[in-house]
Amino acid sequence: MSGTYPATWRRPPQIITDRRLRIGLQIGVLVYLVLAVGSLEVNWQRVSEGLERGQRFIMGFLQPDFTSRWRDISQGLVESLTMTLTSTVVGVLISVPIGIGAARNLVPRPVYLVCRSIVAVSRSLQEVIVAIFLVAMFGFGPFAGFLTLTFATIGFIAKLLADDIEEIDEAQAEAIRSTGATWLQLLNYAIQPQVMPRLIGLSLYRLDINFRESAVIGIVGAGGIGATLNTSIDRYEYDSAGAILLIIIAIVMVAEYGSSYLRKFLQ
Amino acid sequence: MTDTASLPADWSYRSRATRLAIWTGWLALVALFVWCWQVMTETTIWAFVGDAPRQAADIGGRMVPPEWGYLPELMLPLWDTLNIATLGTLGGVVMAVPVALLAARNTTPSVTILRPIALFIIVASRSINSLIWALLLVTIIGPGLLAGIIAIALRSIGFIGKLFYEAIEETDPKQIEAIQATGAGPAEVLTYGVVPQVMPALWGISVFRWDINIRESTILGLVGAGGIGLKLNASMAVLAWDQVTVILLLILGTVIVSEWISALIRRAII
Numbered sequence: 428m429s430g431t432y433p434a435t436w437r438r439p440p441q442i443i444t445d446r447r448l449r450i451g452l453q454i455g456v457l458v459y460l461v462l463a464v465g466s467l468e469v470n471w472q473r474v475s476e477g478l479e480r481g482q483r484f485i486m487g488f489l490q491p492d493f494t495s496r497w498r499d500i501s502q503g504l505v506e507s508l509t510m511t512l513t514s515t516v517v518g519v520l521i522s523v524p525i526g527i528g529a530a531r532n533l534v535p536r537p538v539y540l541v542c543r544s545i546v547a548v549s550r551s552l553q554e555v556i557v558a559i560f561l562v563a564m565f566g567f568g569p570f571a572g573f574l575t576l577t578f579a580t581i582g583f584i585a586k587l588l589a590d591d592i593e594e595i596d597e598a599q600a601e602a603i604r605s606t607g608a609t610w611l612q613l614l615n616y617a618i619q620p621q622v623m624p625r626l627i628g629l630s631l632y633r634l635d636i637n638f639r640e641s642a643v644i645g646i647v648g649a650g651g652i653g654a655t656l657n658t659s660i661d662r663y664e665y666d667s668a669g670a671i672l673l674i675i676i677a678i679v680m681v682a683e684y685g686s687s688y689l690r691k692f693l694q
Numbered sequence: 695m696t697d698t699a700s701l702p703a704d705w706s707y708r709s710r711a712t713r714l715a716i717w718t719g720w721l722a723l724v725a726l727f728v729w730c731w732q733v734m735t736e737t738t739i740w741a742f743v744g745d746a747p748r749q750a751a752d753i754g755g756r757m758v759p760p761e762w763g764y765l766p767e768l769m770l771p772l773w774d775t776l777n778i779a780t781l782g783t784l785g786g787v788v789m790a791v792p793v794a795l796l797a798a799r800n801t802t803p804s805v806t807i808l809r810p811i812a813l814f815i816i817v818a819s820r821s822i823n824s825l826i827w828a829l830l831l832v833t834i835i836g837p838g839l840l841a842g843i844i845a846i847a848l849r850s851i852g853f854i855g856k857l858f859y860e861a862i863e864e865t866d867p868k869q870i871e872a873i874q875a876t877g878a879g880p881a882e883v884l885t886y887g888v889v890p891q892v893m894p895a896l897w898g899i900s901v902f903r904w905d906i907n908i909r910e911s912t913i914l915g916l917v918g919a920g921g922i923g924l925k926l927n928a929s930m931a932v933l934a935w936d937q938v939t940v941i942l943l944l945i946l947g948t949v950i951v952s953e954w955i956s957a958l959i960r961r962a963i964i
Contacts, residue, residue, distance in 0.1 A: 463777040467843075473836035481834040509730035516727050551946060555825065555913045559930065564749040566742035569734050643823040646917065656826065660833055668830070672822060679821035 480663075487665030488672065496659065496667045503655035504674065506569045507641040510651055514573045515634045518580025523626075525581060526588030527614070532600075533592065542585070549582025558644040569650030576637045576644075583636070587629050588622065595621045631686040638682060642675050756935035764937045768925060768944055775921035775948070778842040778914065779907040785843060786850025786907075787900050793855045798862035800870075801888060812855075819852030824910045828919040842919035846907050853906075854899050861895035862888060897963050905956035912945045 443449045493500070528534050528542035557578055561571040595618060603617040645653020652671060659667040708716070795801045797812035827845035835841055870887035878886065915923020922941060929937040 459780075463781060466773065466777065467839050469838065469840045470836060474840070477833075477835040484830065484834060505733060509734040512730045513727060513734055516723070551949065553909060553913060555916065556926075556942065556945075560753070563753060564746040566739055568737055568739075570738040570743065573734060639821060639823060643825050646825060646829060653826070657829065660829055663833070672826075676818050676821045680817055683817075 480665075484665040484669070487667075488669035490666060491670035491673050492664075492666035493670045496655075496664070496670075499655050499658070500652070500667070500671060500674070503645070503650075503652040503671075506572075507638065507645070507651035507653075510569045510572045510576060510641050511634060511638045514576035515580060515630060515637050517573075518577040518633070518637075519584055519626075519630050521577070522581045522583075522585035522588065526585040527592065527618075529585055529589035530592035532595075532597075533610075533614075533618070542589070546582050546586045546589070549578055550586065552578075554579050554640050554644055555647055558647050558649045562648045567648045567650070572641060572644050572649035572651055575649055576640060579640065580633055580637065583633055584626075584629055588626060591622050591625050592618060628690040631689055635679070635682040635686050639675075639679060753935055756933075757939045759936065760939040760943065761934075761936040762940060764940050765944070768922060768941065771915070771920075771922040771925050772944065772948065774839055775911050775915075775923075776908070778839060778846055778911040778919070778921050779904060779952075782843045782846025782911065783850055783900060783904040783907050785847030786854055786903065787896070789847065790851045790854035790858060791896070793851060794858035794862060795884075797855065797859040800865070800867075801862055801884065812859075816852045816855045816859075819848055819850075820856065821852075822849070824849035824907075825913065825917060828914045829917045832918045837918035837920070839920040842911060842914045842921060845914060845919060846911055849910070850903050850907065853903050857899045858892070858896055861892050861899070865891045894963050898960050901956045901959045901963075905952050908952040909949055912948070 443452065525542050525545055528538050529546055531539055534542075554575055558571065558575040561574050561578075565571045565574065599621065600613060600617040603613050608616065641651045642653045642656065645651040645655070646657050648654070652675065656668060656671045659665075659671060706713075793812050793815055796803070796808045797816060799805065799809070802809045802812070824845045827848045828841055831841035831845050835844075865888055869891065870883055873883050873887035911921055911923075913923045913926075915921045915925065916927050918924070922945065926938065926941045929935075929941060
């Protein structure tokens with residue numbers, strides 16, 4: 428009897444059950460890929476010329492030169508690190524009131540809408556684009572970078588803090604409220620103990636992100652190690668560039684492990 | 695009966711020593727902040743900072759009204775940007791999957807040698823932003839879309855690899871054991887035990903990364919890696935701020951649409 432069944436089994440499609448739609452999508456993807464690859468204009472001659480440079484870069488990465496440009500590198504690093512710390516501190520200080528204002532369960536609706544739109548603006552603008560504008564306004568250097576990172580921190584911390592406040596245990600807030608506490612006392616005794624560990628964790632995480640970003644916004648003139656990196660690549664000094672990249676990777680690794688250790692310790 | 699006279703009259707949450715330690719910690723942070731602030735602003739020219747509101751008003755005044763006639767010219771760069779993001783994500787996924795398989799504790803062939811290498815690849819790719827990759831690649835293989843695509847792909851390895859290897863480590867060992875019990879070899883265990891469990895995660899992660907890559911690819915042109923950022927750079931170089939407004943609005947629109955598409959796809963998968 429079993430001979431009438433097929434010998435192999437195929438799992439039926441899960442998401443798109445209509446066969447025609449599925450084939451249509453597959454053809455669509457194929458057509459897109461052909462068009463996209465077709466519209467690439469690659470100058471293969473230039474690429475093959477570049478391969479020799481690529482090899483030199485890899486050699487530079489394997490034998491990094493920390494010494495000959497150390498003065499520039501250390502200056503860039505100091506700028507990046509100070510920029511990272513100051514912008515995280517200021518950004519967190521500003522984003523706490525905004526985050527509280529963006530929590531639906533604490534404030535009246537107009538305040539909520541204003542704070543949420545501040546968060547949305549800060550999140551939708553990319554750091555590099557913000558940096559371009561701030562450099563145009565405030566001049567080259569780490570101060571523009573500091574402002575950029577502060578601006579980006581506000582959107583990040585305020586949004587996550589507001590989401591966290593909205594998810595607190597209402598029973599505790601209710602208990603404090605029923606003692607006749609004012610709004611500020613409610614904030615201090617019901618909200619703050621519940622969200623503080625997470626706020627500290629988020630701030631440490633943002634410190635880590637801000638350092639990574641500080642390496643990028645230097646490319647558009649906002650100071651820091653990115654500016655040094657840009658200069659070294661422009662001069663084709665790949666061994667110095669390799670050294671800078673290795674330093675960035677090392678600091679990011681240390682920051683990541685350090686912050687995850689600290690977060691575990693605090694919670 | 696306990697002797698209540700020796701206890702303090704007021705209850706406090708923390709002991710004196712803890713409070714002192716916490717207070718010292720905050721003081722240290724404030725001191726560090728002040729020191730960093732001083733080091734950072736050493737070279738700042740405050741005249742420029744004071745001038746900033748006037749500059750902002752000036753730029754803002756030039757940015758409106760947007761020059762909408764510039765919009766048709768931006769369609770080709772926008773198509774290029776979308777291609778950079780999509781092909782870059784594809785390349786990133788293709789490279790990230792083997793790295794993730796080597797990095798996951800339950801699928802790696804060697805914990806002592808290959809796993810640390812795979813983890814280093816993931817960390818290195820994650821800590822270097824795509825703009826820096828693009829900067830490097832533009833000097834190596836020349837300006838153009840290819841540099842942008844490779845930059846996005848290299849940056850995506852770390853992100854996709856990290857999330858994907860965590861997904862692999864979270865697979866249900868029972869299903870894998872069941873496949874092993876049928877006498878399947880390592881490759882068959884992978885295809886029938888691991889892959890069906892992690893496929894939805896891989897789709898979700900890839901679409902999520904695609905969405906981020908759309909954002910990142912819009913600015914890669916600033917260092918010469920093609921796309922709409924090239925136009926942004928050109929418009930800013932000639933101080934055509936009314937064109938810059940159009941480009942920024944177009945980027946914002948693209949980002950919102952891509953975020954919406956990615957949310958839609960992820961909801962369909964999960």
